[in-house]
Amino acid sequence: MLYWDYAAAAPPFEEVVQTMEQLMRLHYANPSSLHRAGLEAEGLIRRSREVCAVALAVLPQEIRFTSGATESNNLAIKGAALQYEGRGRHMVTTQVEHPSVYESCLQLQRRGWEISFVAPGSSGRVDPARLAAEIRKDTVLVSVMHVNNETGSIQPLEELGRQIKAANHLTLFHVDGVQGYGKLPVELNSWKADLYSLSAHKLRGPRGAGLLYVRDGVKLSPLLSGGSQEQGERAGTENVPAIVAAAKAVRMSGEQRSALTARLLPLRDRLLRFLEQLPELLLNSSMEGAPHIVHFSYPGMKGEVLARKLEELGMIVSTRSACSSRLAEPSRVLLAMGRDHAAATGGIRISLGDSHTEADIEALEQAVKKAVTSLKITEGGRI
Numbered sequence: 001m002l003y004w005d006y007a008a009a010a011p012p013f014e015e016v017v018q019t020m021e022q023l024m025r026l027h028y029a030n031p032s033s034l035h036r037a038g039l040e041a042e043g044l045i046r047r048s049r050e051v052c053a054v055a056l057a058v059l060p061q062e063i064r065f066t067s068g069a070t071e072s073n074n075l076a077i078k079g080a081a082l083q084y085e086g087r088g089r090h091m092v093t094t095q096v097e098h099p100s101v102y103e104s105c106l107q108l109q110r111r112g113w114e115i116s117f118v119a120p121g122s123s124g125r126v127d128p129a130r131l132a133a134e135i136r137k138d139t140v141l142v143s144v145m146h147v148n149n150e151t152g153s154i155q156p157l158e159e160l161g162r163q164i165k166a167a168n169h170l171t172l173f174h175v176d177g178v179q180g181y182g183k184l185p186v187e188l189n190s191w192k193a194d195l196y197s198l199s200a201h202k203l204r205g206p207r208g209a210g211l212l213y214v215r216d217g218v219k220l221s222p223l224l225s226g227g228s229q230e231q232g233e234r235a236g237t238e239n240v241p242a243i244v245a246a247a248k249a250v251r252m253s254g255e256q257r258s259a260l261t262a263r264l265l266p267l268r269d270r271l272l273r274f275l276e277q278l279p280e281l282l283l284n285s286s287m288e289g290a291p292h293i294v295h296f297s298y299p300g301m302k303g304e305v306l307a308r309k310l311e312e313l314g315m316i317v318s319t320r321s322a323c324s325s326r327l328a329e330p331s332r333v334l335l336a337m338g339r340d341h342a343a344a345t346g347g348i349r350i351s352l353g354d355s356h357t358e359a360d361i362e363a364l365e366q367a368v369k370k371a372v373t374s375l376k377i378t379e380g381g382r383i
């Protein structure tokens with residue numbers, strides 16, 4: 001079996017597995033306790049914060065540890081909404097965000113907030129001028145992802161940041177960085193980002209761990225009431241093994257970014273060139289996108305059926321993002337990019353990682369050809 005679902009969860013670094021195991025055995029004390037064992041656990045969190053701060057070129061006190069990017073995105077959006085309601089009740093985001101951003105915005109909308117959902121172009125990128133035109137005096141926050149989790153399209157964050165701040169310097173800029181970190185350069189200062197979310201398990205860290213960068217001076221109203229952990233913005237006893245292992249994954253994947261990208265780009269380009277030649281197939285990714293995501297549709301053929309066929313042939317792929325793959329509706333992201341209902345229903349996402357080789361790509365290409373041919377003959381995959 002070949003695993004092509006790195007964008008959903010990447011296999012952890014060996015060092016991450018060892019760290020988790022050792023720390024669960026040795027550092028079970030509560031980091032808020034004042035005895036020596038507690039202080040040791042607190043020290044581990046402090047060092048992890050420093051590691052993440054170095055990796056992102058920010059200050060340690062600007063890092064909040066969370067249970068993953070879903071929580072980071074919820075905290076950024078709803079925490080800012082509660083904190084800055086006095087400034088206004090308007091936000092701007094895009095139609096292609098991850099559900100943790102999109103649904104958070106819809107929840108606010110149901111509570112009387114105005115949300116502008118900006119449409120992308122056919123490549124999935126948003127036009128900075130079009131987005132900036134939505135910003136008003138009462139716009140509390142703009143949320144835009146770095147890399148789209150379904151198609152790999154990359155947003156022009158530097159230009160977005162420039163135009164957002166020019167339109168309203170008080171508007172906060174949140175970036176969901178989950179699919180970009182470890183694959184593309186991260187420049188929080190040039191993007192003028194105030195908030196930035198990461199998830200550890202996309203970076204070969206543990207599941208259930210993530211972080212939110214909160215620029216100094218920005219305040220968030222906590223979503224969880226309780227203790228004063230994470231500067232009072234995220235109550236609850238810290239998951240010390242996961243935090244330390246997550247910081248290790250952030251450091252290691254940051255250090256290995258250039259080498260990984262250099263390995264993935266030729267593999268991704270080869271796969272895109274192969275898919276381009278298949279008749280009827282519609283590519284939803286391009287060579288301008290992130291190096292690890294390739295998405296395509298066979299209009300009229302159900303993604304799940306194609307995915308199942310590929311699994312029978314030894315290839316583990318997903319239909320879109322893991323959290324949406326059980327939904328029967330067409331992909332909101334593909335519809336927003338102007339694809340029709342047939343193309344947006346299903347589709348296949350292939351996401352690459354460090355283990356893949358040219359021989360694996362060759363095997364995948366053969367499997368795709370075989371799967372498509374056999375489904376066309378049986379018409380079993382037709383909608």
Ligand code: PLP
Nearest residue numbers: 068069070098149176178179199
């Ligand atoms: N944002 C993006 C772009 C993602 O791809 C994901 C996960 O698929 C998330 C947020 C949510 O991350 P987590 O699984 O850590 O909650």
